[in-house]
Amino acid sequence: MTGFDAPSAIYLYIDKKMQDHGLFQAICRVNRLDGEDKEYGYIIDYKDLFKSLEGAIGDYTGGALEGYDRADVAGLLENRLEKGRERLEEAREAVKALCEPVAPPKDTGAYLHYFCAADTLDQAALKDNEPKRIALYKAVSALVRAFANLANEMPDAGYRNTEIEAIRQEVDHYEKVRHEVKLGSGDYVDMKVFEPAMRHLLDTYLQAEDSEVISAFDDLGLVELIVEQGLGALDKLPKGIRDNPEAMAETIEHNVRKLIIDEQPVNPKYYEKMSQLLDALIQERKAQALAYQEYLKKLVELSGKVKKPTATTAYPTSLNTPARRALYDNLDYNEALAVKIDTAVRYTKKDDWRGNRFKEREVENAIREELGEYAMKTPEIFELVKNQREY
Template sequence: MGSCAAPSAKGDDKFITTDYLQQCQPVAAPKATADYLRYFCAADTTNKEQLKANEPKRLTLYKLTASLLRAYAAIANEMEEAGYTREESKAIAAEVDYFEKVRTEVKLASGDYIDLKMYEPAMRHLIDTYIGAHESEKLSAFDDLSLIQLIVERGPDAIKALPVGLSKDKGATAEAIENNLRKVIIDERPINPKYYDEMSDLLDSLIKERHDKALEYEEYLKKIVELTKIVVQPQAGGTYPSSMNAGGLRALYDNLGKNAEMASNVDKAVRNAKKDDWRGNRRKGMEVFNAIMDVLHNEDLAEQVFELVKNQAEY
């Protein structure tokens, strides 16, 4: 990436507003891809709060970039008539292209890409029409998959689907994967706190190895791919008894001291006690809680397991 400067626009056609410049100004020099990721995603990928805390900054970036693209599209075919020289027009087009790439890289690196995809069709058309479709073929890999899902499917080859600014910078690539994986771990934690806390610790250890340069990049990629697969597919880790053959059972097993018999007994008790819409009904919910209590005989533990069960889609 280049600097976060912008050419001046003539008259009222200010393509890049003061707000936009202020939004980018705090990004550290030399304002390369990694610098944008650290400012808008996380300066420290071991920090479990930074990615979420920086979400408002990212949303503002996306909003301002969209405004910039729309403003440019409105005049792109009439630059000469608006008073711009050919050189000025090229410089402005390059700046718009630059900021669109910043936006795309931040979205992919933060895991926001899939979440915001439903709002993108009109913006994608503007980019392809007025900026250039050179990245469209690559980005189409993310039409239905997140970066994490792509890694599960393709392994290290998923990196090839990233925009050049990300894929050519090994540090930025690593941070993008770490941010995306952290987001998955945080989002999935309510389903199985014990398991995803362990996954978080493994991710922290791997990040530390990378920072300490204890791993070559290729070895790091291999390990982060392996970790990604067991985060997304816990059953792929091969550590569960064969009887723990469903997500709910595995969650109970992990959070009940890896006691398969107890997990199976709670699972059966919940399935026998639950009624339609039990989560939204106090009486029906108490029936489920009491069924759990009958198995565990420990109120504190029963309350924890009850909350765990409520987060399982299969119950």
């Protein structure tokens, strides 16, 4: 295995004499990027070979890589503190640019309106604003990593004490914005796999006070937490949301809306009805037709219906699976036909049938045959079947 084939590494500890090919290949290995979390590698030079490193690059371009310009390997080695400061400043500017359009006073509500939806009745806004949220999450994560890389050496990087504290508060502010937007939009569950490493950086270089609040959402999304714990779950939301009744209401509405959107393909008719109920509830809130606590109770009740359809809807006993219930809801509540199609699909489908044109055609034909006089609904029902997790 050559140095170019070897796995990527983040740190290179030089504790012995190295030169020429071996030295150059070791540098390439630690500089190789293999994911978003690695921005560059570190070289810890116990043998004071830094001057030799520059020589190794020169010798290598004149030896095994003869014919390559020096420009081909320019930038292989850079001053870590200079590069760290450059990246931190770039990350700060990137986050500020993303948040610049947020309306004054740039509080929790303003950020939720800009990155989620200005009006929770707008069913398309949450999805349409998803690219802005993803850009925010990535930019703030890059800012936190850039700050963490320099946090213990900022004076050496040229920052004054007042600048260091201002930057720390800035990073803390934008991390809280990121977290509130993720919770407010319902994106937290989708991205929580990335949270442990980020949590470690925040606890180490910013502050750990909020870790207990955030941990409430480690295993459950907001809607799931509400279904399990009722109104008590809302006490676990960040203070910026919790202390703002409108932000609290919009956060729950966005989370319920996102769940409806995500589950819509599994049972279009049922979740269309849930969407209508949510719209009606939002309109009541906007018209101030309900006291705030009464509104929250109704929202909790709706969350249960969205998350657990069987807990609030009485289905015939033969409809004992989610797929059968979805077919029933989308076949004008025809119990016998729903059972027949479910049986036909289970009998016909083969392993890995989705995405295989011939296997899909067999399932579609079986559905068409069972539909009989409703054959015109075959494409709709076939798509519904494809979206069922149990098939």
